[in-house]
Amino acid sequence: MILYGSxxxxxxxxxxxxxxxxxxxxxxxxxxxxxxxxDFRAASPFGKMPALADGDYQLSDSSAIIHYLEAKHPAPALIPADPELRGKTIWFEEFADTILFACGARIFFNRVVAPRFLGRPGDEAVALAAERDELPPILDYLEAVAPSGDGYLVGDALTLADIAVASPFANLAHMGLGADSERHPKTRAYVERILARPSFAPLIAGEAxxxxxxxT
Ligand SMILES: N[C@@H](CCC(=O)N[C@@H](CS)C(=O)NCC(=O)O)C(=O)O
Incomplete structure:
Protein backbone atom coordinates (compact mmCIF):
# COMPACT_ATOMS: atom_id res chain seq x y z
CA MET A 1 0.00 0.00 0.00
CA ILE A 2 1.31 3.44 -0.91
CA LEU A 3 0.71 6.44 1.32
CA TYR A 4 1.34 9.77 -0.39
CA GLY A 5 2.36 12.71 1.76
CA SER A 6 4.99 14.04 4.11
CA ASP A 39 -0.56 9.14 -9.02
CA PHE A 40 -1.01 11.34 -5.96
CA ARG A 41 -3.48 13.61 -7.76
CA ALA A 42 -5.46 10.57 -8.91
CA ALA A 43 -5.73 9.36 -5.29
CA SER A 44 -6.45 12.83 -3.86
CA PRO A 45 -8.98 14.74 -5.96
CA PHE A 46 -8.31 18.02 -4.13
CA GLY A 47 -4.55 17.59 -3.81
CA LYS A 48 -4.56 17.22 -0.03
CA MET A 49 -2.30 14.82 1.83
CA PRO A 50 -2.48 12.03 2.84
CA ALA A 51 -3.77 9.84 0.03
CA LEU A 52 -3.65 6.06 -0.24
CA ALA A 53 -3.31 3.67 -3.15
CA ASP A 54 -3.95 -0.01 -2.45
CA GLY A 55 -3.64 -1.59 -5.89
CA ASP A 56 -6.39 0.05 -7.94
CA TYR A 57 -8.16 1.33 -4.83
CA GLN A 58 -7.53 5.00 -4.06
CA LEU A 59 -8.58 7.00 -1.04
CA SER A 60 -7.85 10.42 0.40
CA ASP A 61 -8.45 11.94 3.84
CA SER A 62 -6.67 10.67 6.94
CA SER A 63 -9.87 9.60 8.72
CA ALA A 64 -11.19 7.73 5.68
CA ILE A 65 -7.82 5.99 5.28
CA ILE A 66 -7.74 5.08 8.97
CA HIS A 67 -11.21 3.53 8.85
CA TYR A 68 -10.18 1.59 5.73
CA LEU A 69 -7.06 0.27 7.49
CA GLU A 70 -9.00 -0.59 10.65
CA ALA A 71 -11.55 -2.58 8.65
CA LYS A 72 -8.89 -4.31 6.59
CA HIS A 73 -6.59 -5.12 9.55
CA PRO A 74 -8.85 -5.35 12.61
CA ALA A 75 -6.12 -6.46 15.05
CA PRO A 76 -4.98 -4.82 17.20
CA ALA A 77 -8.20 -2.78 17.36
CA LEU A 78 -7.41 0.92 17.62
CA ILE A 79 -11.04 2.04 17.31
CA PRO A 80 -12.99 0.48 20.19
CA ALA A 81 -16.22 -1.43 19.53
CA ASP A 82 -17.87 -0.32 22.79
CA PRO A 83 -20.28 2.52 21.92
CA GLU A 84 -19.16 4.91 24.64
CA LEU A 85 -15.45 4.32 24.01
CA ARG A 86 -15.90 4.57 20.26
CA GLY A 87 -17.80 7.85 20.61
CA LYS A 88 -15.03 9.33 22.75
CA THR A 89 -12.33 8.06 20.38
CA ILE A 90 -13.96 9.78 17.42
CA TRP A 91 -14.48 12.95 19.50
CA PHE A 92 -10.77 13.12 20.30
CA GLU A 93 -9.82 12.53 16.67
CA GLU A 94 -12.22 15.26 15.58
CA PHE A 95 -10.94 17.62 18.27
CA ALA A 96 -7.37 16.97 17.11
CA ASP A 97 -8.15 17.30 13.38
CA THR A 98 -10.10 20.53 13.76
CA ILE A 99 -9.54 22.56 16.94
CA LEU A 100 -5.97 21.50 17.76
CA PHE A 101 -4.82 21.26 14.12
CA ALA A 102 -6.26 24.67 13.19
CA CYS A 103 -4.47 26.37 16.06
CA GLY A 104 -1.19 24.55 15.39
CA ALA A 105 -1.43 25.21 11.65
CA ARG A 106 -1.76 28.96 12.15
CA ILE A 107 1.54 28.87 14.01
CA PHE A 108 3.34 26.23 11.91
CA PHE A 109 2.27 27.66 8.56
CA ASN A 110 3.40 31.17 9.34
CA ARG A 111 6.63 30.28 11.13
CA VAL A 112 7.76 27.21 9.15
CA VAL A 113 5.79 26.38 5.99
CA ALA A 114 5.57 29.87 4.44
CA PRO A 115 9.17 30.98 5.05
CA ARG A 116 10.92 27.63 4.68
CA PHE A 117 8.87 25.66 2.16
CA LEU A 118 7.12 28.37 0.15
CA GLY A 119 9.89 30.98 0.20
CA ARG A 120 7.73 33.83 1.45
CA PRO A 121 7.31 35.49 4.83
CA GLY A 122 4.65 34.19 7.19
CA ASP A 123 2.26 36.40 9.11
CA GLU A 124 3.80 36.48 12.58
CA ALA A 125 0.79 38.37 14.00
CA VAL A 126 -1.45 35.42 13.11
CA ALA A 127 1.01 32.93 14.60
CA LEU A 128 1.43 34.95 17.77
CA ALA A 129 -2.33 35.37 18.26
CA ALA A 130 -2.85 31.61 17.90
CA GLU A 131 -0.03 30.86 20.34
CA ARG A 132 -1.22 33.45 22.87
CA ASP A 133 -5.02 33.20 22.63
CA GLU A 134 -5.94 29.82 21.12
CA LEU A 135 -3.38 27.37 22.41
CA PRO A 136 -3.72 27.90 26.20
CA PRO A 137 -7.44 26.96 26.42
CA ILE A 138 -6.79 23.88 24.26
CA LEU A 139 -4.01 22.82 26.63
CA ASP A 140 -6.25 23.59 29.63
CA TYR A 141 -8.88 21.25 28.17
CA LEU A 142 -6.32 18.50 27.59
CA GLU A 143 -4.91 18.93 31.07
CA ALA A 144 -8.39 18.18 32.45
CA VAL A 145 -8.77 14.96 30.43
CA ALA A 146 -5.18 13.71 30.00
CA PRO A 147 -4.43 10.44 31.77
CA SER A 148 -1.78 10.29 34.43
CA GLY A 149 0.86 7.59 34.71
CA ASP A 150 0.70 5.00 31.97
CA GLY A 151 -2.91 5.67 31.00
CA TYR A 152 -4.58 6.44 27.70
CA LEU A 153 -7.22 8.97 26.69
CA VAL A 154 -9.96 6.38 26.10
CA GLY A 155 -10.31 3.10 27.97
CA ASP A 156 -7.23 1.26 29.15
CA ALA A 157 -5.33 0.76 25.89
CA LEU A 158 -3.88 2.83 23.07
CA THR A 159 -6.50 4.00 20.57
CA LEU A 160 -6.81 6.30 17.60
CA ALA A 161 -7.59 9.04 20.15
CA ASP A 162 -4.02 9.00 21.48
CA ILE A 163 -2.48 8.88 18.00
CA ALA A 164 -4.66 11.71 16.66
CA VAL A 165 -4.20 14.02 19.66
CA ALA A 166 -0.43 13.47 19.95
CA SER A 167 0.30 13.98 16.23
CA PRO A 168 -0.10 17.80 15.99
CA PHE A 169 2.09 18.19 19.08
CA ALA A 170 5.06 17.06 16.99
CA ASN A 171 4.61 20.19 14.85
CA LEU A 172 4.48 22.32 17.99
CA ALA A 173 7.60 20.56 19.28
CA HIS A 174 9.46 21.37 16.03
CA MET A 175 8.93 25.04 16.97
CA GLY A 176 9.84 24.60 20.64
CA LEU A 177 6.19 24.88 21.70
CA GLY A 178 3.77 22.60 23.53
CA ALA A 179 2.53 21.92 27.02
CA ASP A 180 4.80 23.23 29.74
CA SER A 181 5.55 21.35 32.93
CA GLU A 182 4.23 24.12 35.18
CA ARG A 183 0.75 24.71 33.83
CA HIS A 184 0.12 21.49 31.87
CA PRO A 185 2.29 18.78 33.45
CA LYS A 186 -0.06 15.85 32.78
CA THR A 187 -0.50 16.84 29.14
CA ARG A 188 3.24 17.29 28.69
CA ALA A 189 4.12 13.89 30.15
CA TYR A 190 1.31 12.15 28.27
CA VAL A 191 2.17 13.68 24.87
CA GLU A 192 5.89 12.99 25.33
CA ARG A 193 5.09 9.35 26.15
CA ILE A 194 2.91 8.85 23.08
CA LEU A 195 5.33 10.61 20.72
CA ALA A 196 8.21 8.50 22.08
CA ARG A 197 6.52 5.30 20.85
CA PRO A 198 8.30 3.49 18.01
CA SER A 199 5.34 4.35 15.76
CA PHE A 200 6.06 8.09 16.08
CA ALA A 201 9.68 8.62 17.16
CA PRO A 202 11.47 7.78 13.87
CA LEU A 203 9.04 9.94 11.90
CA ILE A 204 9.65 12.93 14.14
CA ALA A 205 13.43 12.44 14.09
CA GLY A 206 13.32 12.35 10.28
CA GLU A 207 11.24 15.54 10.17
CA ALA A 208 13.66 17.32 12.51
CA THR A 216 15.46 29.62 7.81
N1 LIG B 1 -9.25 16.37 6.41
C1 LIG B 1 -8.03 16.08 5.68
C2 LIG B 1 -7.11 17.27 5.75
C3 LIG B 1 -5.87 17.09 4.89
C4 LIG B 1 -5.09 18.39 4.75
O1 LIG B 1 -5.64 19.50 4.84
N2 LIG B 1 -3.79 18.25 4.50
C5 LIG B 1 -2.98 19.42 4.27
C6 LIG B 1 -1.59 19.22 4.88
S1 LIG B 1 -1.60 19.31 6.64
C7 LIG B 1 -2.79 19.65 2.80
O2 LIG B 1 -2.61 18.71 2.05
N3 LIG B 1 -2.83 20.91 2.38
C8 LIG B 1 -2.58 21.27 1.02
C9 LIG B 1 -3.72 21.97 0.40
O3 LIG B 1 -4.72 22.25 1.08
O4 LIG B 1 -3.62 22.26 -0.80
C10 LIG B 1 -7.39 14.82 6.26
O5 LIG B 1 -7.71 14.45 7.39
O6 LIG B 1 -6.60 14.18 5.56
Whole structure:
Protein backbone atom coordinates (compact mmCIF):
# COMPACT_ATOMS: atom_id res chain seq x y z
CA MET A 1 0.00 0.00 0.00
CA ILE A 2 1.31 3.44 -0.91
CA LEU A 3 0.71 6.44 1.32
CA TYR A 4 1.34 9.77 -0.39
CA GLY A 5 2.36 12.71 1.76
CA SER A 6 4.99 14.04 4.11
CA UNK A 7 4.88 13.19 7.80
CA UNK A 8 5.45 16.86 8.57
CA UNK A 9 1.66 17.03 8.04
CA UNK A 10 -0.13 15.98 11.25
CA UNK A 11 -2.69 14.11 9.12
CA UNK A 12 -0.02 12.09 7.30
CA UNK A 13 1.86 11.45 10.56
CA UNK A 14 -1.38 10.23 12.17
CA UNK A 15 -1.93 7.65 9.42
CA UNK A 16 1.71 6.49 9.40
CA UNK A 17 1.71 6.06 13.20
CA UNK A 18 -1.69 4.33 13.12
CA UNK A 19 -0.44 1.86 10.48
CA UNK A 20 2.80 1.28 12.40
CA UNK A 21 0.87 0.47 15.58
CA UNK A 22 -1.05 -2.14 13.61
CA UNK A 23 2.07 -3.56 11.96
CA UNK A 24 0.84 -2.53 8.50
CA UNK A 25 3.66 -1.76 6.06
CA UNK A 26 2.98 1.43 4.11
CA UNK A 27 5.24 2.62 1.33
CA UNK A 28 5.40 6.34 2.13
CA UNK A 29 5.93 8.27 -1.09
CA UNK A 30 6.74 11.86 -0.19
CA UNK A 31 4.79 14.56 -1.98
CA UNK A 32 4.70 18.25 -1.19
CA UNK A 33 1.97 20.89 -1.12
CA UNK A 34 0.26 21.20 -4.54
CA UNK A 35 2.41 18.34 -5.80
CA UNK A 36 1.69 17.56 -9.47
CA UNK A 37 2.57 13.81 -9.09
CA UNK A 38 -0.21 12.23 -11.23
CA ASP A 39 -0.56 9.14 -9.02
CA PHE A 40 -1.01 11.34 -5.96
CA ARG A 41 -3.48 13.61 -7.76
CA ALA A 42 -5.46 10.57 -8.91
CA ALA A 43 -5.73 9.36 -5.29
CA SER A 44 -6.45 12.83 -3.86
CA PRO A 45 -8.98 14.74 -5.96
CA PHE A 46 -8.31 18.02 -4.13
CA GLY A 47 -4.55 17.59 -3.81
CA LYS A 48 -4.56 17.22 -0.03
CA MET A 49 -2.30 14.82 1.83
CA PRO A 50 -2.48 12.03 2.84
CA ALA A 51 -3.77 9.84 0.03
CA LEU A 52 -3.65 6.06 -0.24
CA ALA A 53 -3.31 3.67 -3.15
CA ASP A 54 -3.95 -0.01 -2.45
CA GLY A 55 -3.64 -1.59 -5.89
CA ASP A 56 -6.39 0.05 -7.94
CA TYR A 57 -8.16 1.33 -4.83
CA GLN A 58 -7.53 5.00 -4.06
CA LEU A 59 -8.58 7.00 -1.04
CA SER A 60 -7.85 10.42 0.40
CA ASP A 61 -8.45 11.94 3.84
CA SER A 62 -6.67 10.67 6.94
CA SER A 63 -9.87 9.60 8.72
CA ALA A 64 -11.19 7.73 5.68
CA ILE A 65 -7.82 5.99 5.28
CA ILE A 66 -7.74 5.08 8.97
CA HIS A 67 -11.21 3.53 8.85
CA TYR A 68 -10.18 1.59 5.73
CA LEU A 69 -7.06 0.27 7.49
CA GLU A 70 -9.00 -0.59 10.65
CA ALA A 71 -11.55 -2.58 8.65
CA LYS A 72 -8.89 -4.31 6.59
CA HIS A 73 -6.59 -5.12 9.55
CA PRO A 74 -8.85 -5.35 12.61
CA ALA A 75 -6.12 -6.46 15.05
CA PRO A 76 -4.98 -4.82 17.20
CA ALA A 77 -8.20 -2.78 17.36
CA LEU A 78 -7.41 0.92 17.62
CA ILE A 79 -11.04 2.04 17.31
CA PRO A 80 -12.99 0.48 20.19
CA ALA A 81 -16.22 -1.43 19.53
CA ASP A 82 -17.87 -0.32 22.79
CA PRO A 83 -20.28 2.52 21.92
CA GLU A 84 -19.16 4.91 24.64
CA LEU A 85 -15.45 4.32 24.01
CA ARG A 86 -15.90 4.57 20.26
CA GLY A 87 -17.80 7.85 20.61
CA LYS A 88 -15.03 9.33 22.75
CA THR A 89 -12.33 8.06 20.38
CA ILE A 90 -13.96 9.78 17.42
CA TRP A 91 -14.48 12.95 19.50
CA PHE A 92 -10.77 13.12 20.30
CA GLU A 93 -9.82 12.53 16.67
CA GLU A 94 -12.22 15.26 15.58
CA PHE A 95 -10.94 17.62 18.27
CA ALA A 96 -7.37 16.97 17.11
CA ASP A 97 -8.15 17.30 13.38
CA THR A 98 -10.10 20.53 13.76
CA ILE A 99 -9.54 22.56 16.94
CA LEU A 100 -5.97 21.50 17.76
CA PHE A 101 -4.82 21.26 14.12
CA ALA A 102 -6.26 24.67 13.19
CA CYS A 103 -4.47 26.37 16.06
CA GLY A 104 -1.19 24.55 15.39
CA ALA A 105 -1.43 25.21 11.65
CA ARG A 106 -1.76 28.96 12.15
CA ILE A 107 1.54 28.87 14.01
CA PHE A 108 3.34 26.23 11.91
CA PHE A 109 2.27 27.66 8.56
CA ASN A 110 3.40 31.17 9.34
CA ARG A 111 6.63 30.28 11.13
CA VAL A 112 7.76 27.21 9.15
CA VAL A 113 5.79 26.38 5.99
CA ALA A 114 5.57 29.87 4.44
CA PRO A 115 9.17 30.98 5.05
CA ARG A 116 10.92 27.63 4.68
CA PHE A 117 8.87 25.66 2.16
CA LEU A 118 7.12 28.37 0.15
CA GLY A 119 9.89 30.98 0.20
CA ARG A 120 7.73 33.83 1.45
CA PRO A 121 7.31 35.49 4.83
CA GLY A 122 4.65 34.19 7.19
CA ASP A 123 2.26 36.40 9.11
CA GLU A 124 3.80 36.48 12.58
CA ALA A 125 0.79 38.37 14.00
CA VAL A 126 -1.45 35.42 13.11
CA ALA A 127 1.01 32.93 14.60
CA LEU A 128 1.43 34.95 17.77
CA ALA A 129 -2.33 35.37 18.26
CA ALA A 130 -2.85 31.61 17.90
CA GLU A 131 -0.03 30.86 20.34
CA ARG A 132 -1.22 33.45 22.87
CA ASP A 133 -5.02 33.20 22.63
CA GLU A 134 -5.94 29.82 21.12
CA LEU A 135 -3.38 27.37 22.41
CA PRO A 136 -3.72 27.90 26.20
CA PRO A 137 -7.44 26.96 26.42
CA ILE A 138 -6.79 23.88 24.26
CA LEU A 139 -4.01 22.82 26.63
CA ASP A 140 -6.25 23.59 29.63
CA TYR A 141 -8.88 21.25 28.17
CA LEU A 142 -6.32 18.50 27.59
CA GLU A 143 -4.91 18.93 31.07
CA ALA A 144 -8.39 18.18 32.45
CA VAL A 145 -8.77 14.96 30.43
CA ALA A 146 -5.18 13.71 30.00
CA PRO A 147 -4.43 10.44 31.77
CA SER A 148 -1.78 10.29 34.43
CA GLY A 149 0.86 7.59 34.71
CA ASP A 150 0.70 5.00 31.97
CA GLY A 151 -2.91 5.67 31.00
CA TYR A 152 -4.58 6.44 27.70
CA LEU A 153 -7.22 8.97 26.69
CA VAL A 154 -9.96 6.38 26.10
CA GLY A 155 -10.31 3.10 27.97
CA ASP A 156 -7.23 1.26 29.15
CA ALA A 157 -5.33 0.76 25.89
CA LEU A 158 -3.88 2.83 23.07
CA THR A 159 -6.50 4.00 20.57
CA LEU A 160 -6.81 6.30 17.60
CA ALA A 161 -7.59 9.04 20.15
CA ASP A 162 -4.02 9.00 21.48
CA ILE A 163 -2.48 8.88 18.00
CA ALA A 164 -4.66 11.71 16.66
CA VAL A 165 -4.20 14.02 19.66
CA ALA A 166 -0.43 13.47 19.95
CA SER A 167 0.30 13.98 16.23
CA PRO A 168 -0.10 17.80 15.99
CA PHE A 169 2.09 18.19 19.08
CA ALA A 170 5.06 17.06 16.99
CA ASN A 171 4.61 20.19 14.85
CA LEU A 172 4.48 22.32 17.99
CA ALA A 173 7.60 20.56 19.28
CA HIS A 174 9.46 21.37 16.03
CA MET A 175 8.93 25.04 16.97
CA GLY A 176 9.84 24.60 20.64
CA LEU A 177 6.19 24.88 21.70
CA GLY A 178 3.77 22.60 23.53
CA ALA A 179 2.53 21.92 27.02
CA ASP A 180 4.80 23.23 29.74
CA SER A 181 5.55 21.35 32.93
CA GLU A 182 4.23 24.12 35.18
CA ARG A 183 0.75 24.71 33.83
CA HIS A 184 0.12 21.49 31.87
CA PRO A 185 2.29 18.78 33.45
CA LYS A 186 -0.06 15.85 32.78
CA THR A 187 -0.50 16.84 29.14
CA ARG A 188 3.24 17.29 28.69
CA ALA A 189 4.12 13.89 30.15
CA TYR A 190 1.31 12.15 28.27
CA VAL A 191 2.17 13.68 24.87
CA GLU A 192 5.89 12.99 25.33
CA ARG A 193 5.09 9.35 26.15
CA ILE A 194 2.91 8.85 23.08
CA LEU A 195 5.33 10.61 20.72
CA ALA A 196 8.21 8.50 22.08
CA ARG A 197 6.52 5.30 20.85
CA PRO A 198 8.30 3.49 18.01
CA SER A 199 5.34 4.35 15.76
CA PHE A 200 6.06 8.09 16.08
CA ALA A 201 9.68 8.62 17.16
CA PRO A 202 11.47 7.78 13.87
CA LEU A 203 9.04 9.94 11.90
CA ILE A 204 9.65 12.93 14.14
CA ALA A 205 13.43 12.44 14.09
CA GLY A 206 13.32 12.35 10.28
CA GLU A 207 11.24 15.54 10.17
CA ALA A 208 13.66 17.32 12.51
CA UNK A 209 16.61 16.28 10.33
CA UNK A 210 14.77 17.46 7.22
CA UNK A 211 13.87 20.83 8.82
CA UNK A 212 17.47 21.34 9.87
CA UNK A 213 18.56 21.14 6.24
CA UNK A 214 16.13 23.82 5.06
CA UNK A 215 17.54 27.31 5.59
CA THR A 216 15.46 29.62 7.81
N1 LIG B 1 -9.25 16.37 6.41
C1 LIG B 1 -8.03 16.08 5.68
C2 LIG B 1 -7.11 17.27 5.75
C3 LIG B 1 -5.87 17.09 4.89
C4 LIG B 1 -5.09 18.39 4.75
O1 LIG B 1 -5.64 19.50 4.84
N2 LIG B 1 -3.79 18.25 4.50
C5 LIG B 1 -2.98 19.42 4.27
C6 LIG B 1 -1.59 19.22 4.88
S1 LIG B 1 -1.60 19.31 6.64
C7 LIG B 1 -2.79 19.65 2.80
O2 LIG B 1 -2.61 18.71 2.05
N3 LIG B 1 -2.83 20.91 2.38
C8 LIG B 1 -2.58 21.27 1.02
C9 LIG B 1 -3.72 21.97 0.40
O3 LIG B 1 -4.72 22.25 1.08
O4 LIG B 1 -3.62 22.26 -0.80
C10 LIG B 1 -7.39 14.82 6.26
O5 LIG B 1 -7.71 14.45 7.39
O6 LIG B 1 -6.60 14.18 5.56
Missing amino acids: SISPFVRKVLAFAAEKGIALDNQRVGIADPNP AMLEKIP
